[in-house]
Amino acid sequence: MPQPVENMRIQFYGVQGSGSTFPSSREIEALQEYTEYQLLQRIFEDLSRHLDQNNALDRPLTDLIGGPIDRKTLTRYRKNFLIPKPRIYGGWTTCIHVETADGDDLVFDCGSGFRNCALDLQKKWGDRSERHLHIFGSHSHYDHAEGFDQAAVCFDPRNRIHVYGNYQFLHALDSYLGIFSKRVKKEILGVQTPINYSLMPAKFRAIEIRDHDPSAEFDAEETMTRDKHDIDQPLVLGATRITAVRVYHPAPCLAYKVERGGKTFIFCTDHELRHGPDPDDPRQKESEARERRLIQHALKADVLYRDAQYLRSDYDGLSGIGSSSPVGRVDWGHSCLEDVQAMALNCGVKSTYIGHHDPNRDWSELNWLDESMIRRCEGMDEKICLARAGTVIEL
Numbered sequence: 001m002p003q004p005v006e007n008m009r010i011q012f013y014g015v016q017g018s019g020s021t022f023p024s025s026r027e028i029e030a031l032q033e034y035t036e037y038q039l040l041q042r043i044f045e046d047l048s049r050h051l052d053q054n055n056a057l058d059r060p061l062t063d064l065i066g067g068p069i070d071r072k073t074l075t076r077y078r079k080n081f082l083i084p085k086p087r088i089y090g091g092w093t094t095c096i097h098v099e100t101a102d103g104d105d106l107v108f109d110c111g112s113g114f115r116n117c118a119l120d121l122q123k124k125w126g127d128r129s130e131r132h133l134h135i136f137g138s139h140s141h142y143d144h145a146e147g148f149d150q151a152a153v154c155f156d157p158r159n160r161i162h163v164y165g166n167y168q169f170l171h172a173l174d175s176y177l178g179i180f181s182k183r184v185k186k187e188i189l190g191v192q193t194p195i196n197y198s199l200m201p202a203k204f205r206a207i208e209i210r211d212h213d214p215s216a217e218f219d220a221e222e223t224m225t226r227d228k229h230d231i232d233q234p235l236v237l238g239a240t241r242i243t244a245v246r247v248y249h250p251a252p253c254l255a256y257k258v259e260r261g262g263k264t265f266i267f268c269t270d271h272e273l274r275h276g277p278d279p280d281d282p283r284q285k286e287s288e289a290r291e292r293r294l295i296q297h298a299l300k301a302d303v304l305y306r307d308a309q310y311l312r313s314d315y316d317g318l319s320g321i322g323s324s325s326p327v328g329r330v331d332w333g334h335s336c337l338e339d340v341q342a343m344a345l346n347c348g349v350k351s352t353y354i355g356h357h358d359p360n361r362d363w364s365e366l367n368w369l370d371e372s373m374i375r376r377c378e379g380m381d382e383k384i385c386l387a388r389a390g391t392v393i394e395l
């Protein structure tokens with residue numbers, strides 16, 4: 001049985017950007033080599049402590065390892081060496097679960113990580129009759145919604161699923177699944193997925209976060225039923241307050257600030273602090289204004305999850321990511337690692353997890369970036385690292 005939640009428990013189910021990735025066979029071999037090397041080094045260090053003047057062991061090998069060279073002895077001997085586990089990157093696209101001490105379950109984005117999250121929720125809820133899930137969507141892009149039609153929670157008639165987001169996010173889900181309007185246009189039905197509302201017996205409710213953005217105006221023929229909530233008002237669930245913050249991205253996008261018991265978690269994916277050639281470009285001004293607003297919310301936050309898909313050199317088109325060719329990334333909607341590190345330190349954020357990793361960035365580079373950020377923060381109150389799936393944070 002897991003320990004009861006004291007205030008908030010945050011779990012990362014998916015932190016990849018744009019598409020799911022998993023270590024390639026080459027990367028798995030490299031990880032294996034790394035672990036083998038670490039183990040061999042420790043064993044030889046141990047044995048070399050027992051060399052005599054002639055460089056021979058000063059006692060029988062079986063004495064040193066505690067028995068004959070068999071599986072039982074070697075398993076016991078192996079336990080003498082604590083080998084640091086290699087950091088595994090990659091995995092599913094964006095999905096973060098927050099469980100509160102009130103028993104509320106909040107999910108931020110439904111990328112492909114939502115499938116595993118939903119399995120865990122179903123297991124946790126068991127025979128419980130009160131089964132509410134609160135989903136907060138950032139925006140309509142596929143990598144933030146692709147897990148929805150594979151999530152076990154959608155196929156259980158006992159579940160009530162409250163989906164919060166801007167119009168575009170709700171509309172994107174509804175257009176191909178019809179979960180709010182109970183209809184799908186004939187030309188779209190079954191095109192993207194064989195699943196639709198008629199196969200999803202959970203009860204869905206849409207809550208549109210109105211963001212006063214003129215680009216969020218929609219078709220007058222819209223039939224999607226939904227409640228409306230003003231972006232300037234926080235949403236309240238028990239003792240938890242959730243505030244939506246508009247960020248800068250090619251599709252209208254929301255970050256969320258989650259506050260409970262004096263602790264703050266900021267979920268901010270897909271936001272670009274823009275570096276275009278013209279500082280007076282209105283897009284530049286808008287990006288900077290949204291960054292300033294985000295900074296106000298992130299001041300002294302306890303945990304920040306933020307997208308920084310690019311290094312500045314990738315963004316400027318000076319280097320390719322992994323083995324890909326260099327391409328300028330202005331207006332692709334993602335921030336640079338250097339900017340996010342500076343922002344996190346300036347805001348005095350206690351723990352920053354950088355996510356939305358580019359699928360083309362390979363393990364060794366991610367590992368190197370992670371290591372250099374962790375080392376840079378040694379001895380400081382602020383910690384910055386790359387986000388990895390499976391991370392659990394008690395807040």
Ligand SMILES: [Zn+2]
Nearest residue numbers: 018141143270
């Ligand atoms: Zn994305």
Ligand SMILES: [Zn+2]
Nearest residue numbers: 141249270333
């Ligand atoms: Zn996006």
